[in-house]
Amino acid sequence: MSYWARSQILKCQDQKEREKFMQKFLKIMKYLRKLNNFNSYLAILSALDSAPISRLEWPKVITDSIKEYGSLIDSSSSFRTYRNVLASSKPPCIPYIGLILQDLTFVHIGNSDFLPDGKINWCKHVKQFNILYQMRQFKQWLISI
Incomplete structure (x- = not known):
């Protein structure tokens, strides 16, 4: 587009x-x-x-x-303005997919799959889940124009 x-x-x-x-x-x-x-x-x-x-x-x-x-999509402070507007938006909503993918990438790269003691790093998976869950919440609404 x-x-x-x-x-x-x-x-x-x-x-x-x-x-x-x-x-x-x-x-x-x-x-x-x-x-x-x-x-x-x-x-x-x-x-x-x-x-x-x-x-x-x-x-x-x-x-x-x-x-x-x-100014809405200002990249300073990790897109704070956009994130605040998105959090206060009432569905239906189509979020910016690029930022969702960026967040998922940062969580994936910035956190190891396993803790030093060999256990699964569940915090990483919870963070990934929260990002995807938020995106899925927006998907469940139908848009009528």
């Missing part, structure tokens, strides 16, 4: 047409946020904040909107 959004903007020859597409994608992001679709929200945000797009000249309104929307 990110590649497609970026391509739609870059294939425009006219600045006005590019701005029209940017406004459209910003409007889509607004609705994705209302729907709690964080995965698609971040896909479009990464397109709008990519190097080929950000190098172009944009009105202040557009650049301010991108900064505002980007």
